[in-house]
Amino acid sequence: MEESTHTPAEQDFLRALAAALPAERVRSGRESLQPYECDGLSVLRELPLCVVLPQDREEVQTLLRLCRQYQIPVVPRGAGTGLSGGARPVAGAVLLSLARMNRILDIDLENRTARVQPGVRNLAISQAVRPFGFYYAPDPSSQIACSIGGNVAENSGGVHCLKYGLTVHNVLALEVLTADGEVLHLGGLTPEVPGYDLLALFIGSEGLLGIVVEVTVRLLPVPENTVVLLAAFAELGLAADAVSAIIAAGIIPAGLEMMDRLAIQAAEDFVHAGYPRDAAAILLCELDGSAEELVERVALVEEILRRQGADSIRVARDPDTRALLWKGRKAAFPAVGRMAPDYYCMDGTIPRGRLAEVLERIARWSEEIGLAVANVFHAGDGNLHPLILYDANAAGQIAAAESFGQRILALCVEVGGSITGEHGVGVEKLDSMCVQFSAAELETMHRIKGAFDPEGRLNPGKAVPTLHRCAELGAMHVHGGVLPFPELERF
Amino acid sequence: MDITGRLQEQVQDAYAAQRPLRIRAGTTKSFYGRPVDADAELDLREHSGIVDYQPAELYVTVRAGTRLRELQETLAGQSQTLAFEPPCHGEDSTIGGVVACGFSGPARPYAGSARDHLLGVRILDGRGQDLRFGGHVMKNVAGYDLSRLMVGAQGSLGVLLELSLKVLPLPARHMTFVQERQMAAAIKELQRWEAQPVPLSASAWMDGQLYLRFSGAESVLAGLRACVDGDLFLPDEATRFWAQLRDQQLPFFASGSPLWRLALPTGTQPVLSELPQVLEWGGSIRWLRGDASAEEIRAQTASRNGYAIQYRGESNSQPFPPLPEPLRTLHGRVKDAMDPRHILNPGRLYTDL
Structure with a gap:
């Protein structure tokens, strides 16, 4: 251990920790800390004081009590796949990895629930219950790796949340430890519980309000049938308008995704899903339900797509063809990653009706700034994921990509959307929070934080910016979609 | 009409004077919860009207004092609806009252609750x-989800000014079956249906009859007709039945004795089956009437990991089950964060909130 760099208080803490937990639960020293220096947002790195990997609730409690005693902050981490730096270590803080708490505790088929530890992978839940005809609905693209505890922290969505909701709609109960190590039970198996809906408040709180040690999720019966339609368009705007047209016709697809030309070509080169390489945009529309229902709805969606100017439509009914069509979409991020040394994945939401206009503006800025952008996203719920391509080794490109990203997020707020649809604020979007919320609103969030964690030990410096930071930034709060002085050129 | 300015002034004055306010609109749900310890009223009735309705975007933003009926008529005009089927306790019932109380109707287990359909709020703290x-x-995960925290808080954390709610297409058709079933058999049958990928959209049991409603396209319902036992309800009768259940207009709800609402895990075997009761939401909500003591009802429910609320009754001094520590202390801190001088509906939920 390189104890010399630690303060006396930190050294005392590390000694107490070594005495309280088995040795293999604690990692310290530069080499063993390095794998934890960042999460999925790899441009931001920091070494923690130490990494602790507890195996059960009692060990987490032991850790939290020591942290209280020695006034050491704690950064919780699931699988570390988050894209906003929410699990990025903080200097002088413990990095609490919940990855080893990865057991499925109970599957209750009668009540269609599963009780799991926070380190269980999202996909592992669906895999465990699939033989019984059930699945867990939220499916973030990182579902093969990301943990359910991290999903709770971020209120994760995914491809199917258009119809089946976000984590907040699919988690029934949580067992949580407060900063002081006290046990809280939020939610339950009953349709309502007494008092405030602290479960809803907790989901998406990015590890600032407590540590999740157990999660009870709702399981859904696997739909009888699924059909995927792929429609190609010669113009981006036509595809965008088709999205609104489908929803406006009263159809809620299970998933409705869009990819632009750059993303299509990247995906084709990578996995050969059979996408039309010459299209300006494609839509992937998944419909599920009974066989009779699907016949009607597939016909209706086909008709809408044609009317909206689709050049070609493919309908995949069998599992293999469906999987192939989805393969390109699911591989899109790494595929785009092959086109440039680095890419910056943005996440913002907008009203569907503004899709065409916003995509057009992003394209224009992309040309002006000289950084290419690929778009592959959850069009059905207006959740954009522009991927800004850059080269971290080229002078000024990191900064250019970041400021481009912030510009996109401010545009999302301006048209009535949000700076994050599913990736969270973390450290990445602290500045953009100043655009979306007023000082009074941010102050209210700090007060809520104070109600749960009065000493501010959990994940400090994340998710909600200080008012000081916003003031320094001079960021403008966009009130109800209306910018102050709209006639002025911003950025 | 937008009376935000006036309301804000009243709350600011009340804050300065440390004078509690009783928040009201249609007062159709004043039976619910504890009496508020306040002399002054904050009246939301005039704060009404639809602010923004975008059918293609599937949302509506509405002022809290808007009457529920009026909102529903507007949505129905676009063949849309609030899919959580909010109960309407009277002509003057407002959407703000529904959200503040966190009330949902028969579709709740299948379509989600009021809180699930809330997208955003504007409040006065x-x-x-x-x-x-x-x-x-x-999708919006920026900052803490303080909007959903307002649902069911009965105004004690903030005065609801505007609500943005998700709206969904009205189902093309409904089909309701009635089966003769004893309570225990009905609970089993409900579990069986809920585990299947069928468009079950409401369920209830009373007087030895199980009611199952399915909703969706004509073709789907036609396919189901052969697989479900029981008699098919006439469409008009069925619509009336579910509306009366939702709005508590059925004779069961009219009698004078206290009305209890039991929230239980689905599949819980019959509880206090000697007392008259109505089951909803796949058996996870059980309405109970009769002479059993509050202690008895609470103990029986708690032993099955459930909660009992005294929903309607004369002596409503503690309608909600007491909160255990450390949850109770945390509730107090959340209240202090949002309403430090305890001027918003103090005592309605619990004496100290």
């Missing part, structure tokens, strides 16, 4: 600050 949380897009 206990300092009289005008705040917005959430928004009107379906």
Whole structure:
């Protein structure tokens, strides 16, 4: 251990920790800390004081009590796949990895629930219950790796949340430890519980309000049938308008995704899903339900797509063809990653009706700034994921990509959307929070934080910016979609 | 009409004077919860009207004092609806009251609750600050979800000014079956249906009859007709039945004795089956009437990991089950964060909130 760099208080803490937990639960020293220096947002790195990997609730409690005693902050981490730096270590803080708490505790088929530890992978839940005809609905693209505890922290969505909701709609109960190590039970198996809906408040709180040690999720019966339609368009705007047209016709697809030309070509080169390489945009529309229902709805969606100017439509009914069509979409991020040394994945939401206009503006800025952008996203719920391509080794490109990203997020707020649809604020979007919320609103969030964690030990410096930071930034709060002085050129 | 300015002034004055306010609109749900310890009223009735309705975006933003009926008529005009089927306790029932109480109707287990359909709020906090949380897009994870925290808080954390709610297409058709079943058999049957990928959209049991409603396209319902036992309800009769259940207009709800609402895990075997009761939501909500003591009802429910609320009754001094520590202390801190001088509906939920 390189104890010399630690303060006396930190050294005392590390000694107490070594005495309280088995040795293999604690990692310290530069080499063993390095794998934890960042999460999925790899441009931001920091070494923690130490990494602790507890195996059960009692060990987490032991850790939290020591942290209280020695006034050491704690950064919780699931699988570390988050894209906003929410699990990025903080200097002088413990990095609490919940990855080893990865057991499925109970599957209750009668009540269609599963009780799991926070380190269980999202996909592992669906895999465990699939033989019984059930699945867990939220499916973030990182579902093969990301943990359910991290999903709770971020209120994760995914491809199917258009119809089946976000984590907040699919988690029934949580067992949580407060900063002081006290046990809280939020939610339950009953349709309502007494008092405030602290479960809803907790989901998406990015590890600032407590540590999740157990999660009870709702399981859904696997739909009888699924059909995927792929429609190609010669113009981006036509595809965008088709999205609104489908929803406006009263159809809620299970998933409705869009990819632009750059993303299509990247995906084709990578996995050969059979996408039309010459299209300006494609839509992937998944419909599920009974066989009779699907016949009607597939016909209706086909008709809408044609009317909206689709050049070609493919309908995949069998599992293999469906999987192939989805393969390109699911591989899109790494595929785009092959086109440039680095890419910056943005996440913002907008009203569907503004899709065409916003995509057009992003394209224009992309040309002006000289950084290419690929778009592959959850069009059905207006959740954009522009991927800004850059080269971290080229002078000024990191900064250019970041400021481009912030510009996109401010545009999302301006048209009535949000700076994050599913990736969270973390450290990445602290500045953009100043655009979306007023000082009074941010102050209210700090007060809520104070109600749960009065000493501010959990994940400090994340998710909600200080008012000081916003003031320094001079960021403008966009009130109800209306910018102050709209006639002025911003950025 | 937008009376935000007037309301804000009243809350700011009340904050300065440390004078509690009883928040009211249609007062159709004043039976619910504890009496508020306040002399002054904050009247939301005039704060009404639809602010923004975008059918293609599937949301509506509405002022809290808007009558539920009026909102529903507007949505129905576009073949849309609030899919959580909010109960309407009278002509003057407002959407703000429904959200504040966190009330949902028969579709709740299948379509989600009031809180699931709330996208964003504009509120006045206990300092009289005008705040917005959430928004009107379906996905929004910026900052803490303070909007959903308002659902069921009965105004004790903030005065609801505007609500953005998700709206969905009206189902093309409904089909309701009635089966003769004893309570225990009905609970089993409900579990069986809920585990299947069928468009079950409401369920209830009373007087030895199980009611199952399915909703969706004509073709789907036609396919189901052969697989479900029981008699098919006439469409008009069925619509009336579910509306009366939702709005508590059935004879069961009219009698004078206290009405209890039991929230239980689905599949819980019959509880206090000697007392008259109505089951809803796949058996996870059980309405109970009769002479059993509050202690008895609470103990029986708690032993099955459930909660009992005294929903309607004369002596409503403690309608909600007591909160255990450390949850109770945390509730107090959340209240202090939002309403430090305890001027918003103090005592309605619990004496100290």
